[in-house]
């Protein structure tokens with residue numbers, strides 16, 4: 001399974017070393033405690049903490065709020081979002097960072113983050129929409145949206161990144177991820193002819209289409225990092241398209 005990093009203008013740490021350090025950190029201890037508390041209702045099983053992508057291997061459906069929480073119930077915690085967020089947090093001067101679509105608000109427990117969602121565990125109850133954007137123009141020095149703003153048509157990719165950028169201060173960072181499968185699902189639902197008519201039924205063309213869209217985001221956004229890992233199209237926890245941009 002190949003991960004393609006198509007743009008990389010930043011220095012991310014070596015994954016193996018980062019993982020070793022993270023597993024020894026107080027942050028990880030905290031996550032472990034939270035995870036174990038959440039899992040109290042389910043039988044104990046060996047916990048794996050890794051970079052794994054999401055996989056459809058659940059034994060039974062569990063009624064919880066988000067895929068990440070479902071994973072925790074299964075005794076799994078993927079590390080890739082923490083790995084990316086470490087970079088965002090370390091390269092942001094002013095806190096809090098806003099987490100759009102925070103779901104269970106797990107990142108807040110270890111990072112200086114406030115979450116927006118209609119989930120009861122969010123700090124700000126509500127949705128990211130034009131009204132929110134107008135009310136919070138350039139308020140945050142960084143904003144993240146992990147698999148939360150991807151319930152959109154494929155042709156809205158640029159639009160959503162630009163919307164997110166409006167709440168970020170100049171020189172601030174944005175981190176947004178998409179699960180390619182969600183984009184495909186929504187596109188097919190609202191516009192059944194689109195994928196065929198644009199010849200996006202081959203993975204290569206689809207990757208290229210999404211990359212081109214992101215690459216041509218507006219002039220005041222610099223694309224710092226673009227990773228696509230869509231050989232398996234469905235990564236519903238951390239996303240298989242990961243984008244870091246800077247508002248210039």
Ligand SMILES: C[S@@+](CC[C@H](N)C(=O)[O-])C[C@H]1O[C@@H](n2cnc3c(N)ncnc32)[C@H](O)[C@@H]1O
Pocket residue numbers: 066067068069100101102103104116117118119126127128129145146147148149151236237
């Ligand atoms: C797949 S979950 C991801 C949760 C979290 N970001 C994480 O990585 O664990 C998607 C979340 O996005 C939220 N969401 C979807 N559209 C949103 C919007 N327009 N504004 C705020 N939250 C949104 C949903 O309520 C849900 O909690």
